[in-house]
Structure formats: structure tokens, C-alpha cells
Amino acid sequence: xxxxxxxxxxxxxxxxxxxxxxxxxxxxxxxxxxxxxxxxxxxxxxxxxxxxxxxxxxxxxxxxxxxxxxxxxxxxxxxxxxxxxxxxxxxxxxxxxxxxxxxxxxxxxxxxxxxxxxxxxxxxxxxxxxxxxxxxxxxxxxxxxxxxxxxxxxxxxxxxxxxxxxxxxxxxxxxxxxxxxxxxxxxxxxxxxxxxxxxxxxxxxxxxxxxxxxxxxxxxxxxxxxxxxxxxxxxxxxxxxxxxxxxxxxxxxxxxxxxxxxxxxxxxxxxxxxxxxxxxxxxxxxxxxxxxxxxxxxxxxxxxxxxxxxxxxxxxxxxxxxxxxxxxxxxxxxxxxxxxxxxxxxxxxxxxxxxxxxxxxxxxxxxxxxxxxxxxxxxxxxxxxxxxxxxxxxxxxxxxxxxxxxxxxxxxxxxxxxxxxxxxxxxxxxxxxxxxxxxxxxxxxxxxxxxxxxxxxxxxxxxxxxxxxxxxxxxxx
Ligand code: ADP
Ligand code: GLC
Numbered sequence: 001x002x003x004x005x006x007x008x009x010x011x012x013x014x015x016x017x018x019x020x021x022x023x024x025x026x027x028x029x030x031x032x033x034x035x036x037x038x039x040x041x042x043x044x045x046x047x048x049x050x051x052x053x054x055x056x057x058x059x060x061x062x063x064x065x066x067x068x069x070x071x072x073x074x075x076x077x078x079x080x081x082x083x084x085x086x087x088x089x090x091x092x093x094x095x096x097x098x099x100x101x102x103x104x105x106x107x108x109x110x111x112x113x114x115x116x117x118x119x120x121x122x123x124x125x126x127x128x129x130x131x132x133x134x135x136x137x138x139x140x141x142x143x144x145x146x147x148x149x150x151x152x153x154x155x156x157x158x159x160x161x162x163x164x165x166x167x168x169x170x171x172x173x174x175x176x177x178x179x180x181x182x183x184x185x186x187x188x189x190x191x192x193x194x195x196x197x198x199x200x201x202x203x204x205x206x207x208x209x210x211x212x213x214x215x216x217x218x219x220x221x222x223x224x225x226x227x228x229x230x231x232x233x234x235x236x237x238x239x240x241x242x243x244x245x246x247x248x249x250x251x252x253x254x255x256x257x258x259x260x261x262x263x264x265x266x267x268x269x270x271x272x273x274x275x276x277x278x279x280x281x282x283x284x285x286x287x288x289x290x291x292x293x294x295x296x297x298x299x300x301x302x303x304x305x306x307x308x309x310x311x312x313x314x315x316x317x318x319x320x321x322x323x324x325x326x327x328x329x330x331x332x333x334x335x336x337x338x339x340x341x342x343x344x345x346x347x348x349x350x351x352x353x354x355x356x357x358x359x360x361x362x363x364x365x366x367x368x369x370x371x372x373x374x375x376x377x378x379x380x381x382x383x384x385x386x387x388x389x390x391x392x393x394x395x396x397x398x399x400x401x402x403x404x405x406x407x408x409x410x411x412x413x414x415x416x417x418x419x420x421x422x423x424x425x426x427x428x429x430x431x432x433x434x435x436x437x438x439x440x441x442x443x444x445x446x447x448x449x450x451x452x453x454x455x456x457x458x459x460x461x462x463x464x465x466x467x468x469x470x471x472x473x474x475x476x477x
Contacts, residue, residue, distance in 0.1 A: 003477040006033065007129035008042045009118055011111065011138040012100060014252070015082065016050045019100055019358075020303055021249070021384045022136060022165045025216065028252040030085045032466035038473070041127055045096045045114055046078060046089035054080065058089060062124040068113060069180045075117050077124055088125060090117045108173045111202070112181045115141035119150055128155045131473045134162045134210065137171035140202030141182060143209035144194070149183075159476045162210035164203070166381050167224055167231050168307060171202030178202075196232050207236045212476055213244045216382035217403030221246025229379055229402075247469060248406055249382040250462035256367070256388045258456075263364035268393070270456035273449070276368065276393055283369030287353025289326045296442045297326045298435065299370035299394070301363045301385055304333030304341075309376030309399060314340050315428040321348050325439060328353040328370060330362055367392040372438050376423075376431045380404050386420065390455035396420035397434050407460070411437065416447060419455040 012018055014027030026042065033040040046058070058078040066075045076091030090096075095110045102110055119142060122129075134142055143160040175189040178200045188194050194205040207213060215221050223229040225238050237244055258276070259269045265282035268275030281293060289297075298320075302308045314337070321327060321344075329341050329352075338356050345354035355362060367373070373389035375398045382403030386396035390408075398404040400422045411418030421441075423434040441447050 003130040003474055004037070004039050005127060005129045006038050006040045006131050006133055006473055007127065008040060008133045008135070009139045009142065010042070010044055010135040011114070012047075013042055013044050013087070014255075016044065016054055016087070017047045017100060018360075021382070024252065024384055025165070025249050025382075026135060028250060028462040029466060029469060030087075031083050031252070032462045033470065034084050035463075036466050036470045038470060039127075041086045041088060041125075041129075043088040043090065043118055043121065045100075045110075046076075046091040047100050048093075048097045049100060050089075054082075061088070062121075064120075064124065066116060066120045068116060069183055073113065075120060077121050079125075086127075088121065090114060090121065092117070105173060105177065108171060108177065108202075109181065111138040111171065112141065112178060114138060115145060116182060118142055119145050122154060122158075129158055130156060130477050131159045131161060133469075133473070134160060134206065136163070136165045137169055137203040137206070140171055140204075140206035141178075142206075143211070144188075144205045145182065147209055159212075160210045161212045161214060161472065161476065162206040164213065164215040164224065164381065166307075167203065167215075167229070167233055168379075170196075170204070170231070170233070172196075172199040173202075175200040201232075203233060204236060207233060207240065211243070212472065213237070213240060214472065215244070215246050216249045217406045218246035218248065219405045220379075220381045220402040223379070223402060245472060247465055247472065248403065249384060249387075250465045251384055251387045251391065251460050253391065253461040256364070256391050258368055258392050261364055261368065263361040264368040265365070268368075270393070270453050273393060273452065279365065279369040280371070281369075283328070283365055284326070286365065287328055288349070289328075289353055290350025291326045295324055295326055296371040296439060297328060297369065298372045298374050298397070298438075299328040299366045300331065300374050301366055302329075302331045302375070304331045304337035306334070307378055307380070309378050309426070309431070310334075310337045310340075311378075312376045312426070312428045312431045313374070316432050317344060318348075320432065320435060321351050323439065325435075326351050326353070328366055330355045330357075330359060330366055332357050367394055370394045371442060372397055372421075372435075374435070375399070375404065376426075377401055377404060378426055383407065387458075387460040390419055390458055391460060393452040393456045395438065395451055395455060397431075397438050398422050399426060399431070400424045409454075411441060411451060416450060417454070418451055419458060420451075 266275035
């Protein structure tokens with residue numbers, strides 16, 4: 001059967017609102033699918049954080065009242081077109097005027113409302129999706145609601161694909177809470193359906209009710225079948241193994257383009273790396289590093305959470321800073337890591353630079369001006385930062401897990417091949433040896449140039465991912 005219409009639903013999307021890679025992927029996928037002949041629309045909450053320049057362009061399509069159990073709630077649907085894609089925004093200031101993620105039950109309620117609002121909005125817009133592509137737990141109740149509360153409700157039978165970007169966050173809450181808000185029957189509160197470990201679990205609901213399941217790299221698709229990575233979902237994933245696939249993310253190569261990036265000091269490319277030196281000088285000066293340009297800069301741009309291997313960095317950084325290298329970090333998140341990096345910045349002012357917070361242009365300047373990008377993740381569903389770094393000729397140093405295995409070819413001293421450096425065991429000393437190898441290759445200029453070129457010439461664009469998603473959508477109808 002011919003399918004054309006896809007609605008992507010997520011809690012965040014570039015260029016409107018981003019807290020991590022999910023937004024990059026939703027935005028890049030939406031932008032790429034029209035080239036594959038898909039009519040794609042995107043639906044996200046109207047978060048207060050959306051830039052004013054966009055807020056001013058939104059048009060209201062519908063306003064109505066919906067019910068969360070006995071509560072009457074406002075629902076506004078607004079829209080705007082961006083890069084040839086129509087975006088819908090679910091408007092309710094009770095839920096989306098504050099942080100994108102409020103934490104705890106307040107966050108659960110934000111996204112239970114969102115799930116209900118998305119289902120109700122399907123009757124208010126002039127678009128009949130063949131497939132609804134859902135992303136992460138925030139959208140997890142939608143397949144269940146469509147199958148149990150809306151059968152025969154829409155013009156077409158709608159299929160659902162649920163993509164896991166990060167299985168660590170599952171949307172757990174007491175069953176009475178979700179029962180009350182969405183009007184669910186008690187029989188759903190069972191391990192066969194949405195219960196896991198004594199809680200109602202929105203990710204589990206999606207894994208049970210979605211027609212297909214995917215995740216963001218082939219390697220992570222295998223890993224989540226195991227308890228260490230599956231975090232309680234491995235049984236359900238194994239039971240549905242034939243419905244699970246892994247599609248590697250790509251990056252937005254227009255947004256991240258060293259040859260045409262307005263945020264960086266000077267343009268450069270694989271065939272002319274001169275601009276990269278200017279970017280390094282500017283970055284060094286921006287962070288007032290007291291090192292000469294021969295000293296390698298190792299950088300991180302990351303959410304500060306244990307997933308990203310920050311416990312290894314905490315353990316090893318002071319020893320690493322005794323070597324001839326400088327360190328730059330841009331990130332925000334857990335206070336214990338923020339405090340640690342404040343301490344490092346204060347103790348090693350000329351050798352380290354730290355910016356706690358979220359800053360998009362600075363991220364570009366760091367990708368462009370650094371020599372190495374450190375990403376020693378404990379687990380990593382895909383990871384975009386290592387691909388962005390490669391595109392800017394900044395060699396990633398990664399732990400071999402999840403998508404990092406699918407995207408970084410470790411340097412091989414015998415063949416001279418590689419697009420980065422890697423270590424396998426989650427151990428600070430193994431990480432330090434990988435960094436040590438990178439620092440020694442840094443002094444071997446012909447090899448360094450070759451690795452940089454290899455990395456920059458990789459095709460990490462979203463096109464291949466879009467082609468695979470299209471094939472998956474088509475296999476569903
Ligand atoms: P995750 O989604 O787990 O955070 P990814 O590597 O998939 O990890 O994507 C992270 C994205 O968020 C990258 O585009 C990265 O550059 C960006 N990012 C992370 N932290 C910051 C920050 N503090 N400021 C700007 N961009 C950031
Ligand atoms: C999640 C994962 C990250 C992935 C991103 C986009 O945030 O932690 O590995 O790249 O989603 O899929």
C-alpha cells in the first residue's frame with residue numbers, strides 16, 4: 001500500500017527547543033523526509049522557551065477543551081512552516097509555560113496531558129497520518145490510547161512507530177495517578193501491559209502497544225536486549241525482537257558545517273585546514289588559556305549526567321592536566337559535576353576552561369577549535385556529539401558502547417586507519433591510555449592530518465537515516 005503521511009511527535013525539536021540530541025534528530029529527520037517523498041508534519045508542545053521570533057509567527061488552528069479524567073483543560077493548536085515542514089504546537093500554559101521537563105509527577109502530568117492532547121488534535125487538523133512516529137517516553141501513552149480509546153475514530157487506520165532515544169528515562173508513576181488522568185481500566189496495571197517494577201511505566205506502554213519499535217543505532221538495538229542496558233525493558237524487547245530495529249542517527253550537516261558556519265572564527269574544510277588553526281587560537285583566547293598553539297585541546301560538550309562517563313573524568317582529570325594538554329568543558333546538569341568543574345576551573349585557570357550552561361554558538365566554537373572530543377559514555381544510544389566533532393576535524397575519544405561503536409573507527413597504529421580513539425572497559429585508566437594514545441598521535445603530524453581528513457570526509461548526514469526510516473514506515477502499512 002502507498003503511504004505518504006507521517007506525523008512525528010516529540011517533546012522537543014530543533015530549531016524551536018532543544019535540551020539534547022533528541023531535538024537535533026527530530027528536526028533533521030523532519031527536514032530530510034520531504035526529499036524522500038514523504039509528507040511529514042511534526043507535533044511538539046509549545047514550550048515557553050521557544051524563541052520569540054518563532055512564537056510571533058505561530059498561527060492558531062483550533063482552541064478547545066479536553067478532559068483529563070474529570071478535569072477540563074484548555075487545548076490550543078498552533079502551527080508554522082519551517083524548512084518546508086509544517087510544525088504543530090500543543091498550547092497549554094499550565095503545562096508548558098515553565099521548564100521543558102519539570103521533574104517527578106509534575107513532568108509525568110505534563111506529558112500525560114501531551115499524549116491526550118495529541119490524540120485529540122488528530123481530529124482538529126487537516127492531516128491524516130498513515131504512521132505516527134513517536135519518540136521517547138513523553139509520547140509513550142499514545143499507541144495505547146489510540147488502540148484502546150480511539151478505534152475506528154479516524155479516517156485511516158493509524159500505525160505507530162516508537163523510537164527509543166534513551167531507555168534510562170521511562171516515565172514511571174503510580175497506577176492510580178495515570179488511571180485518574182487518562183481514564184484507564186485496572187487490568188492494564190499488570191506486567192503484561194503497562195506495569196513494571198510496581199509502577200505504571202510510559203515507556204513500557206509504548207513497547208507493548210506500538211506497532212514497531214526502533215532505536216537510534218544498530219549496536220544499541222542489540223544492547224537493550226540485555227539487563228544492563230535494558231533497565232527492566234529487556235524482557236519485553238526480547239519478546240518483540242522481530243519488531244525492533246536500529247537506525248543510526250545522522251547530523252544536520254547544514255547546521256554543522258565548518259566551511260559555512262557563522263558561529264566560528266574562520267571557515268575550513270578537509271582540503272584546507274588553515275581555518276581550524278584560527279578557530280583554535282580564538283577558542284584558546286576566549287577561555288584565556290595560557291598555552292601555546294602546539295598544546296592539544298581536549299574538549300567536552302555535554303549534559304552533565306553519569307551516562308556521559310563523567311565519573312571517569314572526575315577521577316582522571318587532575319592527572320591528565322599534569323600533561324601537556326588543555327581541557328575545555330561546556331555543559332550543565334547534575335550539581336556534583338557542575339561543582340567539580342567549577343573547582344577545576346578555579347584550580348587550573350590557564351589549562352582549563354569551563355562554561356556551565358547551555359550555549360549553542362559556543363558549542364560550535366568548541367567543536368571547531370578543539371583537537372580532541374572526549375566522550376567516555378557509560379552507555380550511549382547513539383550520540384551526535386562525536387559525529388559533529390568528526391565533521392569539524394576534532395577527533396573523538398570514546399568508550400566503545402552503543403552508537404559510539406557504530407560511528408567511530410578506533411585508530412589502528414598498524415594500518416594507520418581510523419576516525420577517532422576508543423577504549424572498551426568503563427575504567428578511568430583505560431580512558432587515560434586512550435587519551436595518551438591520542439596525545440602521542442597529535443605529535444605525529446602526518447598521521448594526525450590523515451585521521452582528521454578521514455573523520456571530516458565521513459558521510460554523517462541524515463540522508464541515509466531518512467532513507468531507512470522511510471523503508472521502515474513503508475513496511476508498516
Ligand atoms: P544527548 O542527547 O544524550 O545529550 P547527543 O550526543 O545525542 O547526546 O546530543 C547532544 C547534543 O546536544 C549535541 O548537539 C550537543 O552539541 C548538544 N549539547 C549538549 N550540551 C550542550 C550545551 N551545554 N550547550 C550547547 N549544546 C549542547
Ligand atoms: C538521547 C541519547 C543519545 C542520542 C540522542 C538522539 O539523548 O542519549 O545517545 O544520540 O538521544 O537520538
